Amino acid sequence: MRHFLHCLLVLLWLVPAFAEAQSKPAGKLAPKPLYRDPVFDGAADPVVIWNKREQKWFMFYTNRRATDTTATGVTWVHGTRIGIAESGDGGATWRYRDTANVNYRPTPQYTHWAPDVVEANGLYHMFLTYVPGIFTDWNHPRAILHLTSTDLLNWKYESTLALSSEKVIDASVFRLPNGTWRMWYNNEKDGKSIYYADSPDLYHWQDKGLALKERGEGPKVFRWHERYWMIIDKWQGMAVYSSTDLLHWQPQPERLVELPGKGTEDQAIGGHPDVVVQGDRAYLFYFTHPGRIPGAPSAATGIATKRSLIQVTELHYLNGKLTCDRDQPTYMQLTTAAASKRSGNK
Numbered sequence: 001m002r003h004f005l006h007c008l009l010v011l012l013w014l015v016p017a018f019a020e021a022q023s024k025p026a027g028k029l030a031p032k033p034l035y036r037d038p039v040f041d042g043a044a045d046p047v048v049i050w051n052k053r054e055q056k057w058f059m060f061y062t063n064r065r066a067t068d069t070t071a072t073g074v075t076w077v078h079g080t081r082i083g084i085a086e087s088g089d090g091g092a093t094w095r096y097r098d099t100a101n102v103n104y105r106p107t108p109q110y111t112h113w114a115p116d117v118v119e120a121n122g123l124y125h126m127f128l129t130y131v132p133g134i135f136t137d138w139n140h141p142r143a144i145l146h147l148t149s150t151d152l153l154n155w156k157y158e159s160t161l162a163l164s165s166e167k168v169i170d171a172s173v174f175r176l177p178n179g180t181w182r183m184w185y186n187n188e189k190d191g192k193s194i195y196y197a198d199s200p201d202l203y204h205w206q207d208k209g210l211a212l213k214e215r216g217e218g219p220k221v222f223r224w225h226e227r228y229w230m231i232i233d234k235w236q237g238m239a240v241y242s243s244t245d246l247l248h249w250q251p252q253p254e255r256l257v258e259l260p261g262k263g264t265e266d267q268a269i270g271g272h273p274d275v276v277v278q279g280d281r282a283y284l285f286y287f288t289h290p291g292r293i294p295g296a297p298s299a300a301t302g303i304a305t306k307r308s309l310i311q312v313t314e315l316h317y318l319n320g321k322l323t324c325d326r327d328q329p330t331y332m333q334l335t336t337a338a339a340s341k342r343s344g345n346k
Contacts, residue, residue, distance in 0.1 A: 025314070025331040026331065026333050027090060027092065027331035028089055028090060028093075028331060029092065029329055029330070029331055029332075030093075030329075030331070031093065031264075032263035032264040032265065032311060033264060033265050033266065033288075033290075033310060033311050034094065035085055035310040036309045036310075037061070037063055037083055037085075037309075039083065039099075040064060040065045040066050040067050040068060041067050041303075041307050041308075041309075042062075042063060042064030042066035042067070042076075042080075042306065042307060043062075043063065043064075043083060043287060043310050044061060044062045044064050044271070044272060044308045045062040045114040045218065045272045045287065046059050046060070046061045046272075046285045046286070046310050047059070047060050047061070047115055047116055047117055048060075048091065048274055048276050048285060049117045049124070050119075050334075050336065051086070051151075052119070052122075053150075055088075056086045056087060057086065057088075057090070057334055058086055058097070059084070059086070059285075059310070060083070060100065060115050060126075061082065061085070061287075061310065062080050062082065062083075062112070062113050062114055063081050063082065063083035063099070064076060064080055064306070064308060065079060065080060066303060066308065067303055073137060074135070074138065075134050075135065075136055078134040078135050079109065079111055079134040080113065081099045081112055082099065082100040082102065082112050082128070083096065083098075083099055083100075084098050084100055084152070084153070089332075090332050090333050090334045090335065091312070091332040091333075091334040092331075092332040094310075098153060100112075100115075100153065100155060101153060102126075102128065102147060102157075103147075103156055103157055104130070104145060104155075104157035106132070107132045107133060109134045110130065110132060110134075111131035111132075111133065111134060111142075112128055112129070113128070113129035113130075114169060114170045114171075114218065114272065115127065115129075115171075116172050117152070120175075122150075123148055123150065124148065124149045124150070125146065125147070125148055125202050126145075126146075126147040126148070126149065126155055127144055127146060127161075127183065128144065128145045128147060129143070129144055129145075129169040129170060130142065130144070130145045141166040141167055142166075142167055142188075143160050143161070143163075143166070143168065144160070144163060144168055144183075144185060145158075145159070146158040146159045146160075146161060146202070158203065159203070161197070161205050163187075163207050164187050164189070164209065165187055165188070166189075167187070167188040168185050168186065168188065169185065170186045170217050170218045170272070171183050172220050173202075174221045174223075174246075176246065180198060180199065180200050181200070181201075181202055182196055182197070182198050182199075182221075182246060183196060183197050183199070184219040184221055186217040186218070190210070191215055192215045192217060193211075193212065193213050193215065194210075194212040194214060194219050194230075194232065195207070195208075195211055196209075196211040212230070212232075212249055215234070216232035217232065217233050218232060218272035218273060219232045220274055220275055222277055222282075223277070224275075224277050224282050225280075225317045227242045228242065229241065229275075229322065230242075231256065231275065231322075233272045233273065234255065235269070236255065237255035237257055237270065238255055238256040238258075238270060238271075238286070239251065239252075240255070240256060240321070240322050252322065254321065254323070256270065256273075256284065256322065256323075257269060257270030257284070257286055257313070257326055260294060261326040261327050263311075263326065263327060265288065265290035265309060266288060266290070266326055267288075267293040267294075268288040268289050268290055268291075268292045268293055269288065269292075270284075270286035270287070270288055270311065271286060271287050271288065272287060273286045274286075275315065278335065281314065281333070282314070283313070283314055283330070283332065283334070284312065284313050284315050284324055285310060285311075286310070286311055286312075286313075287309065287311070288308065288309060288311055289307065289308050290307060290308075290309060291307055311326070312330055312332070313328070314328070314330050314331075
């Protein structure tokens with residue numbers, strides 16, 4: 001009898017532990033924040049891709065000069081380079097690796113913003129916003145460059161894309177079902193609406209005009225749960241749109257990462273996303289200005305409000321909508337299966 005009671009107690013102890021283990025998502029717990037840049041503490045606009053050669057995940061990001069005390073006006077978000085962080089544990093932890101070596105510097109002063117990176121047939125392609133100077137205001141041209149690389153570190157200039165205006169930013173590139181490519185971007189000349197262009201090969205582009213008459217930036221397009229999705233940064237959380245044909249987009253009423261979170265330095269709205277899909281799981285990478293919390297000044301008047309960093313949360317699909325809970329623990333498990341989804345390979 002004593003032995004029976006002992007076994008029963010052990011069983012009662014094991015059942016909750018087993019249930020908890022079964023309910024916890026696979027992967028390694030990601031910290032909050034996910035990543036801070038050690039150079040200027042201004043990581044923003046993340047994009048994540050698998051480095052085949054090194055067998056690691058790379059994160060590219062705009063390295064805003066948040067801690068530069070000599071910057072005036074908005075020069076701290078100009079003169080920026082593209083930082084690189086790397087992860088060897090499926091995206092749970094990241095460390096600074098380097099600055100992307102972009103071999104295109106036609107002017108002594110220049111600005112790099114918000115890259116998107118895809119892989120096709122063993123070659124990496126970056127579509128990078130380029131501003132020809134370091135400016136105190138926003139009234140200057142910007143263009144989208146096409147660059148290529150074999151190692152994700154050194155980038156060769158291919159072309160400057162001829163798009164709808166001389167003020168275009170924030171490319172998002174996606175391979176269409178027929179094997180050609182489409183790029184969505186922000187046309188600042190048209191009220192910061194989302195435009196698009198098509199290419200058969202990533203080298204030759206034809207602008208197609210307006211995609212979404214909606215004010216926002218940082219579009220991110222991906223496929224998940226038999227639908228296409230576009231998420232854009234509305235500066236009050238992220239708006240979500242779905243499509244069956246990549247041409248007509250239906251809005252979802254609810255925005256993502258709009259309400260303050262409770263995690264470490266995650267109380268501000270989320271901005272400029274990236275999404276990595278892996279089967280029935282998808283991860284939303286975003287940046288925040290942790291000093292711009294409700295009740296604090298929103299203007300970037302000092303280092304505290306200029307700082308930005310990267311966070312991650314898991315997306316969920318429910319009743320035709322995308323949701324996320326930034327306060328729930330995020331278990332990262334990026335694998336080469338996710339890498340193939342992110343590449344241009346079928």
